[in-house]
Each structure stands twice: as structure tokens, then as C-alpha cells.
Amino acid sequence: MNIFVCIKQVPDTETKIELKSDNTYIETKDIKWIMNPYDEFALEQALLIKDHYKTGINVIAVRVGATNPSTEVLRTALAMGADEAILVDAKENLPPYPTALALKRAIDKSQKPVDLILAGKQSIDYDNFQVPQMLAQMFEFPSISQIVSFNLTKESAGSKALSDGSFFKVELKREIEGGTIEIYNLELPVCCSCNKGLNVPRYPSLPGIMKAKKKNLITYSLQDLDINDNDKRIEYRNFYHPPEKAPGKKYTYPEGDANKGRVLVEEVFNLLKNEAKVIGK
Amino acid sequence: MNNNILIFTELNHHGEIRDVSKQVLSNLSVVGTDVVVIGKVNSSNQEQLKNLGANKIYAIDDPSNLLANYSPEGFARAISDIIKNNTYKFVFAGLTSKSRDFFPIISATFKSAMISDVTKIDIDGSNLTFARPLFAGKCLANVIPLDNNPKPYLITIRPNSLPVNPSPRVGTGELVNVSLSFNQLRYKVNEIIKSASEKLDLTEAKIIISGGRAMKNAENFKFLHEMANQLGASVGASRAAVDSGYAHHSMQVGQTGKTVSPELYIACGISGAIQHLAGMRTSKYIVAINTDAHAPIFSKADYGIVGDLFQVVPIFTEVLKAKCR
Numbered sequence: 285m286n287i288f289v290c291i292k293q294v295p296d297t298e299t300k301i302e303l304k305s306d307n308t309y310i311e312t313k314d315i316k317w318i319m320n321p322y323d324e325f326a327l328e329q330a331l332l333i334k335d336h337y338k339t340g341i342n343v344i345a346v347r348v349g350a351t352n353p354s355t356e357v358l359r360t361a362l363a364m365g366a367d368e369a370i371l372v373d374a375k376e377n378l379p380p381y382p383t384a385l386a387l388k389r390a391i392d393k394s395q396k397p398v399d400l401i402l403a404g405k406q407s408i409d410y411d412n413f414q415v416p417q418m419l420a421q422m423f424e425f426p427s428i429s430q431i432v433s434f435n436l437t438k439e440s441a442g443s444k445a446l447s448d449g450s451f452f453k454v455e456l457k458r459e460i461e462g463g464t465i466e467i468y469n470l471e472l473p474v475c476c477s478c479n480k481g482l483n484v485p486r487y488p489s490l491p492g493i494m495k496a497k498k499k500n501l502i503t504y505s506l507q508d509l510d511i512n513d514n515d516k517r518i519e520y521r522n523f524y525h526p527p528e529k530a531p532g533k534k535y536t537y538p539e540g541d542a543n544k545g546r547v548l549v550e551e552v553f554n555l556l557k558n559e560a561k562v563i564g565k
Numbered sequence: 566m567n568n569n570i571l572i573f574t575e576l577n578h579h580g581e582i583r584d585v586s587k588q589v590l591s592n593l594s595v596v597g598t599d600v601v602v603i604g605k606v607n608s609s610n611q612e613q614l615k616n617l618g619a620n621k622i623y624a625i626d627d628p629s630n631l632l633a634n635y636s637p638e639g640f641a642r643a644i645s646d647i648i649k650n651n652t653y654k655f656v657f658a659g660l661t662s663k664s665r666d667f668f669p670i671i672s673a674t675f676k677s678a679m680i681s682d683v684t685k686i687d688i689d690g691s692n693l694t695f696a697r698p699l700f701a702g703k704c705l706a707n708v709i710p711l712d713n714n715p716k717p718y719l720i721t722i723r724p725n726s727l728p729v730n731p732s733p734r735v736g737t738g739e740l741v742n743v744s745l746s747f748n749q750l751r752y753k754v755n756e757i758i759k760s761a762s763e764k765l766d767l768t769e770a771k772i773i774i775s776g777g778r779a780m781k782n783a784e785n786f787k788f789l790h791e792m793a794n795q796l797g798a799s800v801g802a803s804r805a806a807v808d809s810g811y812a813h814h815s816m817q818v819g820q821t822g823k824t825v826s827p828e829l830y831i832a833c834g835i836s837g838a839i840q841h842l843a844g845m846r847t848s849k850y851i852v853a854i855n856t857d858a859h860a861p862i863f864s865k866a867d868y869g870i871v872g873d874l875f876q877v878v879p880i881f882t883e884v885l886k887a888k889c890r
Contacts, residue, residue: 297820297840301703310704321821380669381678408820409700412681414669417637421673426752427637429666432814460662461768463760463815466635470752480821481814517678517714523699523706526846529865536858537872542880545872549880552852552868553888560850560867562829563772563796564889 285340285446285472286396287330289366290387290403290415291347292320293357297408307523309377319357322404324485325478329434330402331365332483337438340448344396348372348386351503362496363488369501370394372509377410382515384418389509394502397447398423401475405430413477420475428468430479433457442471568620569691570598571651571717573644573658573668580605582613585659585724585769593657594618594733596688601625601647603632603640606740615738622740623647629748635663636753641670646746648675653717655693660721660768668719675716680708682824684726684847695720701820701843724769725826726847765799767818772798772829775818775845778805779834779856779874786812788878789833795885801825803835819844833874837862854878 295301295315302311319327327345334341345361351373358369372386391398401423403416413429420427435455442451452472457465459479488496506512535552538544557564570593574586590598599621600614606624614622625632625643632639640663648656648671656671658664660682672679684705685696695708710718767773774789774796789800802812804819818825820840830848835841837853837860845851846865853866854874863869870877 295700297701298838299700299703300839301700303704310700379678380681381672381676384673411699411701411824412679413665414672414679414681417666417669418673421641421670427666427670429637459815460635461766463813465758465760466754467756467758468752469755479814480817514713517711518680518718519709519711520706521709523704525704526698526702529867531864532851532867532869534858534863534866534869534871537870537877539872539876542876545876545880546884548870549877549884550888552870553881553884555868556829556850556852557888560829562850563885 285399285448285450285452286342286344287333287400287402288391288398289323289327289330289343289345289361290401290419291323291327291345291357291361292404292407293317293347293349293354294320294407294409297321303523303525308521309523317354317356319360320404320407322406322408322478322480324404325480325482326402326404327361327364327366328483328485329478331486333436334365340450342367342396344394345369346372346387346390348374348378348383348390350375350377358501359496360488362499362501363492364486365492368499371501371503373503373505379516379518380412380414380418381517382511384415384422385515386506386509386511387415387419388422389511390504393504393509399446399473401425401473403475403477405477405479416475416477423473423475425473425475426468426470427475428456428458428470429477431456431458431476432479432481434476434482444471446472568597568599569654570596571647571653571656572598572600573656573664574600574602574614575659575661575663576602576604576610580607580610582610583659583661585661585722587617588724588727588729589657589659589722590614590617590619591730591733592686592727594730594736596691598736599623601644603627603643611738611740615736616733618733618736619738620736622738623743624740626742626744631745631748631750634754634757636750637667637670638752639750641667641674642747643745645671645674647743648716654691655720656717657720657722660723662766664721668721672719677714677716677718678710679719681721682723683708683720684723686727698824698847701824701840702846703843723826725771725828767799767801767816767823767825770799770825770827772796772831773801773818773825773827774798774831774833775801775803775835776806776812776833777803777835778809780806780811783811785875788875788882792878792882792885795882795889803841804838832862832866833878835862836860837865
């Protein structure tokens with residue numbers, strides 16, 4: 285079984301975002317890059333399957349993105365346990381549609397049959413929440429987004445065999461608004477996007493890091509995949525910071541004095557009611 | 566009249582038009598819109614949609630209840646059928662768990678781009694451009710459609726980011742019943758476990774009360790729930806509280822949780838890590854309760870109380886009980 289895991293490289297969550305002087309993008313020179321946290325859940329799920337079945341599971345990490353200033357995340361994926369990696373060198377951060385198209389064509393070009401696709405539910409830089417569902421549609425696979433549970437079982441028969449002749453069923457749980465859970469029972473292949481809560485991603489081990497250096501990493505250019513500017517369809521312009529808030533009012537609670545405390549809280553209540561007009565309407 | 570815009574409009578489980586759909590409709594009424602609804606459109610919905618600017622109202626008739634439960638495939642195909650037979654330039658929806666899930670499927674179906682989580686629309690005649698937050702709101706950017714899409718751009722609008730236009734241009738409100746073009750689905754949900762809570766999802770809540778690491782344990786969140794009940798608020802949590810096991814991940818506000826824009830956000834025992842501020846900074850009003858007077862959360866707060874949340878929150882609940890009756 286071939287499991288493709290889509291991985292994006294994003295700035296660390298604690299990064300303070302500065303803009304380029306011409307406002308065409310963010311300033312990237314001091315950024316610490318990490319694997320998109322939701323993609324870690326996707327990769328971990330693939331590795332859990334590999335750990336469980338021991339043989340016959342091939343995990344391929346695929347990334348579309350700029351190689352300057354860093355390409356570390358695919359090496360991290362290999363060090364965590366992925367078998368191979370494919371990089372599409374995009375020179376810049378592409379919008380979701382051409383990203384999904386590049387992933388599709390890179391996977392096709394690898395000539396490996398696709399049995400399962402896993403991705404993070406969204407990247408924490410652009411937060412589009414689009415690529416996994418687009419990819420599902422491009423492969424005509426069922427699309428199940430933001431899964432919190434993935435329960436795979438090997439079957440002796442089914443309606444469609446995977447590339448190696450095996451049959452697998454999966455029970456997927458996804459959490460939607462208000463905490464409601466939807467459960468899907470499907471046969472592979474499927475394309476899932478992963479949410480926090482699915483598993484606890486492992487750290488790369490030292491032997492893993494050593495082994496990763498010898499693993500196969502293929503690079504394609506966008507030209508190799510016949511993707512050009514016309515596939516972008518949208519353009520980002522004029523990056524800007526949100527307006528800063530004027531300083532607010534700050535009070536110190538009189539510790540241990542419930543009566544004075546109540547007077548203070550009533551004052552804040554009155555401000556919320558009469559000045560902000562957000563409560564007691 | 567030929568409209569450029571179609572709006573996927575959702576009803577809540579009481580059959581009423583969802584607030585986020587009203588926000589999208591009323592803001593786009595100036596350019597003329599059609600609307601598509603999956604499910605029954607009663608006469609009061611029809612009247613309301615008309616007053617919010619709708620011209621044609623496509624009601625997707627589903628006699629075999631194929632779409633009674635949400636289906637990514639089914640919803641995408643139903644809306645794609647309307648798109649296929651028309652010349653819309655844009656298809657909008659409020660950003661909900663449904664539109665966020667199935668709009669990208671439509672996008673890939675037509676090889677058309679999608680722009681998610683838009684917080685600002687600039688209207689210049691029939692040209693629309695957008696702005697949306699990036700890096701969880703640490704910065705924003707304008708997004709320009711390049712007009713080379715084979716079919717319409719798909720756009721989702723963040724809830725509570727566009728105030729409802731109080732005087733939208735009234736539409737013609739013509740009801741068009743549409744039958745589904747398909748009678749089976751390749752895959753569908755097998756079971757649904759409804760959450761016990763009737764509370765609004767954080768992304769749509771008008772008021773949110775969140776707790777951080779200083780909550781100390783899961784049980785103490787009851788203080789926030791008691792206060793939330795007085796305000797009709799939803800309860801959220803910081804990443805520190807979620808990672809410590811005090812709260813469920815669906816409650817997490819911040820860069821690896823939910824990005825929220827309520828009218829009022831009350832942060833209790835949250836210091837204000839950069840990834841948390843990113844997820845709630847667009848709240849209209851922010852109240853912070855924290856023992857550390859130098860906590861970064863105070864720099865974003867309209868009203869800050871330096872104090873112990875375990876003293877302040879119960880008194881706040883009492884004040885609300887006394888004054889909000």
C-alpha cells in the first residue's frame with residue numbers, strides 16, 4: 285500500500301510576522317520554519333499504519349513549496365520514518381488550486397499507485413483549508429476532512445482491491461461545529477485531512493536522522509509538471525498589519541475584598557453595557 | 566436579470582437563515598444576488614431572503630432525503646449543477662463547517678480558484694476584490710481574482726467580519742424549485758453523534774469566555790460555564806489549557822485552533838502568547854482577567870482586570886445574574 289502524505293513548511297507559531305519593504309510578502313530571513321502542525325498528525329497516522337503492518341506499507345511525503353531558505357521539513361519527515369519524499373520546487377508560496385494540481389501531477393509522475401492520501405486539515409500560514417478536498421476531487425476519492433479518528437482494518441475481500449491486491453476498510457470520525465461527530469465507514473482509497481487529537485506525532489530519532497540522509501528525495505520543477513502562472517487564478521497583493529488597538533482601561537482587583545471587588549466588576553459591567561454595548565442588550 | 570453572484574445560504578436547525586448567511590447576503594445586495602438553499606424554503610424564509618437582496622432563490626428539492634444529512638459529495642454536486650447551468654462570476658458562502666468542507670470540491674470540479682475566510686469585500690461596479698487574514702491574523706493581504714477562471718470564483722466569508730447591512734437593496738425573491746440530478750452518492754455519513762451542548766460554535770459565537778493555564782484543571786471550567794450561561798456565551802480555551810488536558814481541542818482559540826471574531830471576548834487566566842492573540846485579536850471588545858499585570862493579553866484588552874480569576878469570575882457571574890434579568 286502506498287500512502288502519500290502532503291506536507292507544508294510554515295513559519296513557527298511563535299514567529300512575529302514582519303513584512304517585506306515593498307509589502308509583496310512577509311520578510312522570511314529570520315523565520316524559523318517548521319512542518320505544518322496538522323501535517324504532523326497526517327504523517328504520524330501513516331507511520332502508525334506502517335508500524336502496525338510492518339511490511340508492505342510505503343509512506344511517501346510530498347511537498348510543494350520554496351526551497352529557499354530551507355528544505356528541512358522533508359528531511360524531518362524522512363527522519364520520522366517516511367520511506368521516500370517528493371519535492372515540487374515552487375520558488376514561491378502558491379495558492380491552493382495550483383498547489384493541489386502540483387501535488388496531483390507529482391504523485392502521478394511518481395508512477396506509484398495511490399491507495400491513501402493524508403494531509404493536515406489546513407496550513408497555519410494561509411489557513412485555506414482547501415488543498416486536501418481539491419486533491420480528493422482530482423483523484424475522485426472520497427473526501428473526509430478534519431478527522432480525529434482513523435481506524436483501519438484489513439479485509440479478505442471488498443469491492444475494490446488496492447495496488448498490491450489487498451483490501452482495507454477504514455472507520456473515520458470527523459468533528460464538526462459544536463462538537464458533533466460524523467462517522468464514515470469507507471473502503472480505501474480515500475483522501476483525509478487530519479485534525480489535532482488524531483494522535484501524538486513522534487520526534488525524529490537519532491538513527492532515523494542518520495537513515496534519512498540515504499533515503500530517496502526526488503525534486504520536480506513546476507515546468508516538469510506543466511504548471512504555469514495561468515494556473516494561479518488569483519494574486520496576493522499589498523500585505524499589511526492589522527491596525528493596532530488604542531490602549532484600554534486597566535483596573536486592579538482589590539484582592540480578598542469582595543465588596544470593593546463587586547463595585548469594580550459592576551463598573552466593568554457598566555462599561556460593557558453602556559460604552560461597548562455588547563452585553564445586557 | 567442576469568446576476569453575477571450566487572450565495573449558498575444555510576438554514577439553522579430551527580429552519581431559520583443563519584446569521585453568517587444574512588451577513589453575506591445583506592452586504593452583497595447592492596450588486597444583485599441569487600441564492601441557493603438545500604432544503605425547504607418556507608414563505609417566511611422567502612420573504613426574508615428577498616428583503617436581504619435575493620433575486621432568484623433556488624430551493625434544492627430532495628424528495629429521497631439524500632442530503633438530509635450533510636454529504637461533502639452530495640452538497641458539492643447539488644451546487645455544481647446550479648453553477649454549470651449559469652454564468653456566475655462568484656459563488657459565495659458564509660464560512661461554516663459545511664462550506665469550508667465542500668466548496669474546495671466544487672473548486673476542483675471546475676478548475677476554478679477559491680478564496681477562503683475573507684474578512685473584507687471591496688465592490689467597484691461588478692468588480693470585486695477581497696482581503697483576508699494570513700498567519701492567523703498576524704497580517705492581512707488583498708486578494709485579486711485574475712479573471713482567468715473557467716467557472717466562478719468560490720469565496721467564503723468569515724462569520725461576524727461583515728456587519729449586517731441594516732438597509733439592503735430588496736431583491737425580486739423569485740422561488741425556483743430545482744430537482745437533484747442524481748439519486749445516489751458514492752459515500753455518505755454512517756452515523757452522527759450529536760454533541761450534548763446546544764451552544765454556538767466558537768467561530769459564530771457573539772460572546773466567548775476563554776480559560777488558560779491558570780484554570781488549573783478541567784473542573785474549574787465550570788466557573789466559566791456558569792458565567793457563560795448568564796451571557797449566552799460559548800466557552801473557549803488557550804492552547805496551554807488544551808495541551809494540559811483541561812479542555813477539549815474543539816475549544817482551542819489560536820493559531821492551531823479556531824480563529825474567532827466575537828463581539829466580546831473575555832480571556833481568563835490567559836497570558837496572551839502570540840499564537841493565541843492571533844486567533845482572537847479581531848474580537849470587537851476584549852476583556853482580560855489575569856494576575857500578572859504585565860501579561861501581553863492586557864495590550865490587546867479594552868478592559869483589563871489585574872486579579873485572580875477565581876475571585877473575579879464568580880463575582881462577575883453574580884453581577885450578571887442581578888443585572889441581566
